[in-house]
Amino acid sequence: MKTYVPEYMLSAFAQQGIDSAELIYAVHTDSVDKDGILDVYIAVSNDTMYILYGEEKVVKTSGARRIVAAYEAREFEIYPLSQLGELSCEIMLSTCRLCSAKDDDSKVLLVFSVGYLTQMERLIKVINNIRQGVSPLENVIVDEELFCKKCGTRYPEPERKLCPKCMDKISIARRLMGFFKDYKGKVIVIFLTMLAGSLFSIVSPLAGTKFFFDEVLAEDGSYYGAILGAVLLLFFVRAVGVALNILYTYVLARTVPWIVQDLKMKIFEAMQRLSVGFYTSKRTGSLMNRINRDANNIYWFFVDGVPYVIVNILTFLGVMILMCMLNLKLAIICIAIIPIAICLFRMLWGVFRQFHHKNWVYSSQLNSLVSDAVNGQRVIKAFDREDTEVERFAEVGSKQAAVDIQTFNTGYTAFPLIYLFMFLGQAIVTAVGGNMVLKGEISLGTLLTFIAYLAMLYGPLEFMSWVSNWWARCVDSAQRVFEIIDAKPDIEEPENPVILDRIRGDIELENVKFEYEPASPVLKGLNLSVKAGEMLGIVGKTGAGKSTMANLIARLYDVTEGSIKIDGIDVRQLSLAQLRRSIGIVSQDIYLFMGTIADNIRYARPEASMEDVIRAAKAASAHDFIMNLPDAYETRVGAGGQDLSGGEKQRLSIARTILQDPDILILDEATAAMDTETEANIQKALSELQKGRTTIAIAHRLSTLRDADSLAVLSDGKIVESGTHKELMQKKGEYFKLYKIQMEGLKVINMEV
Template sequence: MSGNAGSTSPCTPEGLGPSEPLRVCAQSDLLPDGRFGREWLIIGETKLWVMADDGGAEPGKLRIELPLAELSEPTAHALVNGGALEVSRNGQRIELVRYTNARAARFGTVAGALEKWLQGEEAEVPEEDEKRCPRCGLPLAEGTKVCPACLPRTQTLRRLARYLVPVWRPAVGLSVMALAHTALGLIPPYLQKPLMDGVLAPQEGVRPFDERLRLLGLLVIALLAAHLLMAALSAARNWLSAWLGNRISHDIRVELYRHLQFLSLGFYDKRQMGSVISRVNQDTGRLQEFLVWGSQDLATNLLLIVGITIVLLVMNAKLALFVFLPAPIVVLLSSTVWRRIRSHMHRFFHRWSRLNAVLNETLSGLRVTKAFGQEPRHIDDFSARSMDLAISGTGVERVWSILFSGISLVMMAGTLLVWYVGGREVLFGPMTLGTLVAFLTYVGMFYEPLRFMSMLLNWASRSLAAAERVFEVLDTVPDVKDVPEPVAMPRMEGRVEFRNVTFGYEPHRPVLKNISFEAQPGEMIGLVGQSGAGKTTTINLLCRFYDATEGEILIDGVPIRQIRLEDLRRQIGIVPQDTFLFSGTIAENIAYAKPGATNEEIIHAARIANAHEFIIKKPDGYETLLGERGQGLSAGEQQRLAIARAVLHDPAILILDEATSQVDVETEKGIQEAIERLVQSRTTFAIAHRLATLKNAHRLLVLKEGEIAEMGTHDELLAAEGEFHRLVQTYQDISAVSVVQR
């Protein structure tokens, strides 16, 4: 949190009494009074200590020393913006350390381990998953080990350059064209010199009139040729750039998207979808811009600066110095301007996106707005935000115009100096008018690339940051992937076994604890329990969306990790709680898992799912187009399509996740029928809150707080009067209440 994290661990402490093997050393970042500061919690074989961390090499003051034998109930209390680790000793509650959110996960793990140690069990505290770069202390983005600041820039650049390899021919061609274009740009001003001195205002008439006329024609033709060539080059260059840029960004985009498709769900749990989407959209766009224009602009501007400097020095070294005089000011000013503008632009874009968000939200929620008659409020709100946007837009322009006018003025000052000093030289000295005119034209061309170079650094570093964000995703290895030699299982019987399975989305917070059970082929198992008991997590593990932290899951006796993922997914079908329909026709959606299905198969599946009857009422039958997320269908209709999808998928193991939760009782009957047909001869796992839905289940698995509370048939469990009995009672109470209210 505060300061640099680099103080030495006291895990080899002196003055801690008898030196005993230490189990863990954890650094906190708050003091007992809630102020920022660091302490160490040290746990050994028989004792624990808390001592101050002064950041120095000396061990800090010992604040707490407790014998482990007298302690119990270690808990990591979640507080707002942090937490506190507490233990009990003789009924007394003792707060050991306090910490902010930065350390909460660490102390959560420590508390879990301490609990095991106090009970005499073994526990491992893994090495701290460092969330800061060990070299510079910058915090790392979630789920990455790459520090954007410490990653060698050249490495990123080299990797970026690899995208140019397959298109190296046009890329080289483009660079040559860019350089040629720039070099050509240097010619016309040079021609002005003979035009002035030799043709228009010759000094002490050396040449006869005819010759001057001929020279005029020649020079104009030369100028025309140069400009023609430049125009052609510029057109070709722009066209080639566009082609190359779109080609490269297509490659990166597709590579990124392919990788996103194969990444495990665990990756998405840790991130906001919006930021993932912006990586695909914005970051690849930025890369395109950088790859295509960055190298070209850098090369051409460098060439311009060097070329013009040489030309100026050759033409008139003394005068050239007056040109270089304002150069540092231009560079300095440009980079400050850029920073100022950027913060204004940021604000402008932020307000812009906020306005968009408001627009999106309020229009999506228009039904609610109308129902509560709140239109004026949203109009006011929108109007205020729109005004904010207008103000900050004006602000951007104002800063832009003022500062850039300033730069132009400085540049103009340089030009004026040249006019004055050069003018005097023309009047008194050896300089010709032609030299002065050519000189002035070069001066005009000189400051522009300087301005560009001062912004380049900023631009490049932002583009490299974008590149690193993209590469970071590409470098993320899916948690769930095939083992080197997976077992092919084209056909499964459907025997499922959970063997001592423990799992947590965050390793220190197990959601499932030591689950073991077995399901026979064709058996229907109902999963019952309060929300948060671990039902959906059980399903997630069975589908191998995540891998179990401990223990094993076996299908037909083969560990699930060994089974080829493709085969596994092929044999598992889900009818999810929220049906997700893609935009497309009804038939396409039914055949989602089996793209080559015949119409006959599709109709058959729809009949089994009781969907046929409503589909035929649609004007376009099976070819009715569905909007995004199945717009235009009721919840019950969507669910029946999901069932039809599962029928066609024909899995050995079927999962019903609250498949009837969204529909009314009448519709449920139809769906129930469909499900009964579907579950025949498949191993089925069904989650349901309405316990009546599970009356067909062979056995029920009752989960409570991540553990199996009971397992058995409906009647057995009722007779046992345990957790299931209690759930049924509650359920009946609620039903009774709702009947009375009706």
Template sequence: MTELYDIPKEVKAALEAKGIPYEKVDIAAKTDLDDGCVPCDNYIFVADGDIIILAGSMIGRLKRNGIFKQPKPVRHFTELSYTHYSLSDYEEFQVEELLSSARIVARRRADADSLPRTELIANLSNTYKNEAYKFVRKINALIKGENNESSGDNNEDKKDEKEELFCPKCGRRYADPERKICMRCMDKVHIIKRFSIFFARYKFQIGAIIFTMILTSALGILAPYISSGFYYDEVLDQNGRFYGKILLVIGIILATRIISILVSIVNGVISSRVAAKVTYDLKKEIFGAIERLSIGYFTNRQTGGLMTQVNNDANNIYWFFCDIVPYSIVNVFQIIGIIVIMLIMEPVLTLISLVTVPIAFFLIRKVFAILEKYHAKRYSQSRSLNSLLSDILTGIRVVKAFSKESEEAARFDVRNKSLAAANMKASVFNTTVFPFISMLIYISNMLVLGVGGWMVIDGKMSYGILLTFISYMNMVYNPIMFFVDIVYMLTDCLNSMNRLMDVMDAVPDVVESKNPTPLGEVRGEVEFDNVVFGYEKNRTVIDGISFKINPGEVIGIVGHTGAGKSTLANLLIRLYDVGSGSIKIDGVDVRDISFDDLRKNVAIVSQETYLFMGTIMDNIKYARPDATDEEVITASKIAGAHDFIIKLPDAYNTRIGFGYKDLSGGERQRISIARAILRNPRILIMDEATAAMDTQTERRIQAALDNLVKGRTTIMIAHRLSTLRNADYIIVIENGKMPEFGTHAELLAKKGIFYKLYKLQLEALRNIGIEE
């Protein structure tokens, strides 16, 4: 059996309750989205020639069996849906990658009168993409009758998985398997040096902060001597040099305090300004690093995790360089200064007061390694919770539509409890260990009180000197304890630096040419020359496609779901780069064209519509910020959006919130089309642009688009084949290849793939009362 995921015993029990013994399972896998793309635990099994999909939620809680016993975790699986298919009905399984997710699809075997039909098996986020590819490879081998066990693939997969989970150098398990960073082996000094370069631009401000802090600290060191030793031995003692001059002491103490307050105010003002500037610049730097990365980077990561990095990690790094580093420098000077004064006053008591400090630091070093693990785990759980919350809030309409509030609340509760447990472990460890270390240090305090008291009684030390010594001893413990306490924060800061280095060091898959070729006046000629491309190595999506579009021509691209139609559009605008072959515009390879030049002349209206928060006017002007209001209105009229926009309360100034709750899918799509029209590109890509519209709206917009595409090179990826009647020619994509090519009439006359697709679609439309 091939188990691509550790199946919980509760799920195995639910499967066996359906009459399917787990021993008969050939392949077991998991995804994290159901058919409606709602987050859930979606388990896929292949057993006895059937595919079984069991969707549900794993809910956990703590159960205490006795008053004095530790609570134990108890889990149960809540089933949401159960589906099974016959494996013999399918000839091939594939993973279809979308921009922000993926899905497993299966091609049903063809009969005499129809083409093979692609059906959805499971949706998944990019987190489970690697497991999905393994599942597809295994199930396709099973369909072909290949022996998975004898091939050794299963053992190899397990070996690879084990290698991915553990550090090859020290053998420790990664706290966060996605990052594969070992907290024990990482070069902490190198990480700090990397970020020191960024903070070098604030060296004068940070230097001013450190100077004011040292000045405040120096005044603080002076205070105990004035208020204790000097006051008792020189002012109150009849033999003192300043006997009776109490007002002098009060004046010195008051002046010292006023100066200290003024210096602290200056320090606070500088720190506040630096804090705002540093966090702004740091977040800007991080966002810039994220923004320059290719689209492939984001398809493998969760949005909530990246949001956490931009916000929390930036703050942690600021705390390190603007709080921890200055305070560390000041405290080192303070410790050295106080110890020197204590040695001058009484060497024996000084050694007694510091006898337990080396033991404490030895323990801190041991504790530090454990805390690193706890904090990395805590961050991983926090990122997981943020990602889930982002997914749920983004898809809240789907959650409401399927009445999944309780299930989503349960899923949120599970991850929230995991985060709470991680926080609790870190906090309990911190609050348990560090008080013990503090107690070690304060044992020295008790010894000094005892020995110092005997020395005063024996006349070897004055009462004022003892009080001064005790004050300094207490003062030296505070900076020492600072270094004990910052271990907790230092761990978070180092983890944050390491995570941000992952982002900043990531190399974009698509890089702009250093010496781009200017396009000049674009004619609109597009040529695909033997293009080969795959999202993953050794998995070809586009296989040797070649065609040429003359300036001003309109071509259609059709094919089954997952055939590679949208991939061709993504390659043209360089969201991805071809594996081999070339794509040219006016004879210039797109890889030699600057991003600005390329995307100024090529616009795409995708089936995945996105509108930003702001007004409708702002969203349309996003394509061309310098456009006039009249140009925006003209573009909206062509796109069929003007009529519904002017009916809104604030017309073009109507604000659109996150999730577009005020607009329908068709309305959002029309605004997206208006945005592309305003761009006025020489090359226009319509990637199922009218897919979200009803038939009447689609026909009205199609008429407007027919006028729009005149004199403009247009690539139309259409779900309704009849809309391509007026195309100069149509390309049929099948399994990454181009088996058919011709006009609408020519392809129907061939009675090949296009003919069968057209016939099936026509029949489906007639069944729902739509005549073409």
């Protein structure tokens, strides 16, 4: 059985007479309700929970974690699990309380700082697993899995175990190269042409300098006076080199864009697989950057970086070999300077990577600000906050500009100094080589060729300095791209999904609990059932959890505890595709995609004919206003398209769901943005749509639920009342209060009920 008890806690519990072999799980928290702030160790066994209060002393070690050196126990409490009720955490202002509730009796076991909330939630999960008879640490992340074992840095995403500091840059490069596997033939052509081009560029100084000076111009040369032939030879060598460069550039230009397109497609496809919860935790600008900017950074590195890296490496190695063959003494002088230059370049690599990461963060923030400003223009104008938005943009923009200034200043200061240092080697070679020419040890052609090769040697090093800059940006971008590609969705297709012949529509919620954030439950033990073909109305105040319940039925999120069953099968066992096709949601949050009205309605069923689209629009009372638009059903909507009212958008959303023809219909404030006349028309259309289908209607306006077979009142995440309209009115409870408030409101505005 898997257990987790930190080693530094074992001795503390052993001193209290507890056998460490019995302990299954332990957490380190604090206590703020006793004598000052104390360090608290909490451990559980199969039948007992232990709480140890005391004070610890710690010493710093390498990495980001603390190691306990000593612990002084002050108080020890033992709680048999059989005597504890349901455990929960209650959030106060800056503290939380660990509570036990049993038989209407609630007891506070511990008051701790809010920063330890996550650890306490894991402890409760372990205890619940023990009570349910499953593996205690099932679906529980232990602390050691949150930190890099090598450097102690906390993982940005614990489920991925990827440490930004320790990640293998070579592995990232190898993985990027993996995108070339479908283009092997073109890659081979590119490599061979680059290799041939490098060979001709290396040969060029021999033909243009040493051969010309020592063999053509020298009186004792083998080709003395053959100037025209030498020039033609030089031109031929250069022409062949240029032709090879053109060839590999052409092949490269026809290959790399498709590779980057594949990369963008993988990012976008991965994003489509991810759950709704992923998008609620990410800013729009950050996601847009990952698809566009990060992919383009990788693109330019492979277009302007990798090919020339190969060329320059081959050139560098070839030049070094030829220099050693020409004169070993002069070659050693050059080689002595190269390692120092390489070390300086590697130092700059780390600096530039930090700059590029900061630049990316600020760029994402700017994109998000622009997106907010564009989408929220009406609110901005209404509150006269244009200057405030400009200030927000300027604040982030100035931070990005400061990072850019640092980047440019570092580059334009450090690199010239490195080049000056490298030129020192050339000056020494010229001095030493000139002296050797005067002594007759080498020829003038050899010296001039050597100096030409020296320039060719420093050229690749100069290029590599900028490649380190590109490489830093590419690795930073690739890391973010692979985070998206490798991310695991919260909602996954079961290994062996259950596929029903037909979904009837029986829905049952059993003790459903759900929370977006730890210890902040939205639904608190919901029990509800709807028979196939019936209509259930859900009413309640804003924030009661009505829309959350709809999202759980459609499995946009998974329940924290309990289960939701459709036709007796847990939704987590059903095929996601069948489930989503069988559930139609008309939400209060309406979204229209860029395209025509017909395309937006047809989004539910792309193969639908135009007649089906028009029929659905008529059923949703949308046909008349559509025909009054400039291009009727071909009118473009969405970003940059026709501006529609909230009611018009909602009718298009209803038409889309009518075309879907689902087995289960969820109406989440479906008529909230419509006037009374339109609402009456829509209700008639929806009544026809609801026939033979299970319908869950969520509404504030109780008049829209008059045809419901049953009603349920949701308050603070629980069902407080259920029954028919008549039964609930007779109870004079929560539903009766809501009904009275709405009727009074109608009277105030002189409307007849």
